Amino acid sequence: MPELPEVETVARGLRETILGRRILSVRLNKTDFIDDPAAIERNVPGRRIEAVERYGKFMLLRLSSSSDNDSGASLLVHLGMTGHLVPKPAAAPSEKHTHVWFALDDGRELRYTDARRFGRMAYLAGKELRDELQRFGAEPLDIDDAEFARRIRGRRARIKSLLLDQSVLRGVGNIYADESLWCAKIHPARLGSSLNARQAAALRRALQEILRKAIHLRGSSISDFLDAEGEPGNYQLHHRAYGREGKKCHRCGALIRRAIVAGRSSYFCPCCQPAPRGARALPLPKRVRRLPPNWAESRRLSAGRNAKGGAARL
DNA sequence: CGTTGAACCTGTTTGC
DNA sequence: TGCAAACAGGTTCAAC
Numbered sequence: 001m002p003e004l005p006e007v008e009t010v011a012r013g014l015r016e017t018i019l020g021r022r023i024l025s026v027r028l029n030k031t032d033f034i035d036d037p038a039a040i041e042r043n044v045p046g047r048r049i050e051a052v053e054r055y056g057k058f059m060l061l062r063l064s065s066s067s068d069n070d071s072g073a074s075l076l077v078h079l080g081m082t083g084h085l086v087p088k089p090a091a092a093p094s095e096k097h098t099h100v101w102f103a104l105d106d107g108r109e110l111r112y113t114d115a116r117r118f119g120r121m122a123y124l125a126g127k128e129l130r131d132e133l134q135r136f137g138a139e140p141l142d143i144d145d146a147e148f149a150r151r152i153r154g155r156r157a158r159i160k161s162l163l164l165d166q167s168v169l170r171g172v173g174n175i176y177a178d179e180s181l182w183c184a185k186i187h188p189a190r191l192g193s194s195l196n197a198r199q200a201a202a203l204r205r206a207l208q209e210i211l212r213k214a215i216h217l218r219g220s221s222i223s224d225f226l227d228a229e230g231e232p233g234n235y236q237l238h239h240r241a242y243g244r245e246g247k248k249c250h251r252c253g254a255l256i257r258r259a260i261v262a263g264r265s266s267y268f269c270p271c272c273q274p275a276p277r278g279a280r281a282l283p284l285p286k287r288v289r290r291l292p293p294n295w296a297e298s299r300r301l302s303a304g305r306n307a308k309g310g311a312a313r314l
Numbered sequence: 315c316g317t318t319g320a321a322c323c324t325g326t327t328t329g330c
Numbered sequence: 331t332g333c334a335a336a337c338a339g340g341t342t343c344a345a346c
Binding site for chain 1: 319
Binding site: 082175 | 337338339340341
């Protein structure tokens with residue numbers, strides 16, 4: 001589910017709702033997605049949430065230091081594909097697949113729910129934390145043309161693979177990789193080293209514009225993304241490539257195609273995004289893929305929220 | 315270096 | 331209708 005814009009949306013929401021709260025206690029259900037469950041039970045209770053930051057697709061809950069050398073001690077939360085982190089009144093019934101409850105000092109609980117448990121949670125401080133964060137690449141919203149070109153044009157891997165590689169850029173996932181490649185008219189199977197400076201610059205610009213706009217619209221809700229208020233995002237209404245196999249390209253009218261690149265479904269316009277040698281799209285399916293279950297619901301909410309601009313059609 | 319496929323786990327959609 | 335296969339926005343690891 002969550003890529004950079006979705007995680008940013010959740011982080012902003014939490015910043016407004018739980019900043020400054022003290023965590024009184026922790027309750028755990030399944031723990032196979034937690035690095036060291038005992039470390040959380042031991043270190044988190046009694047701490048205050050002093051900041052909520054996003055780092056790539058991670059959320060960092062910065063905790064007040066309890067004593068010694070644990071300054072900057074943080075709770076790292078990665079939502080995986082189906083994770084939700086939402087504060088609820090302690091009396092509210094817990095959703096299915098809730099695995100962590102942080103009791104707050106105001107009668108609420110910050111709850112982590114994750115059906116697939118592809119997420120990750122860890123308590124990290126000091127060098128452990130620094131080492132963990134160091135593994136990741138540049139922040140996509142901050143990177144400049146020179147740095148972007150350095151990280152992309154020197155590589156022989158496919159551009160799609162590079163965009164998804166968290167040690168190259170932190171926070172880009174399948175949706176925003178495809179959307180920015182469509183916008184910059186670059187085929188996902190192109191090699192990083194095959195892009196000229198102009199194309200790299202166009203891609204960096206497309207990526208940043210799309211991420212900013214997606215954050216503005218509170219992320220994309222394809223099936224089950226919900227922000228920290230339990231609301232879906234609206235950016236899925238602006239997708240130009242992702243999930244649009246067999247539909248018309250908004251630029252040229254050709255039918256959007258799908259191919260597996262870097263092991264992931266990749267959507268592109270065969271006309272605007274010319275394929276490198278050997279890259280082939282999958283045959284178009286007989287029937288267009290069905291819309292995700294809460295599409296109508298998302299559209300309804302977006303209609304209310306963005307009253308002015310007729311929401312783009314899928 | 316880079317690619318591919320499998321694995322982690324559950325829910326939903328698709329295809330026969 | 332029913333059931334099995336395919337698929338899902340993520341990451342990691344082994345094997346080649």
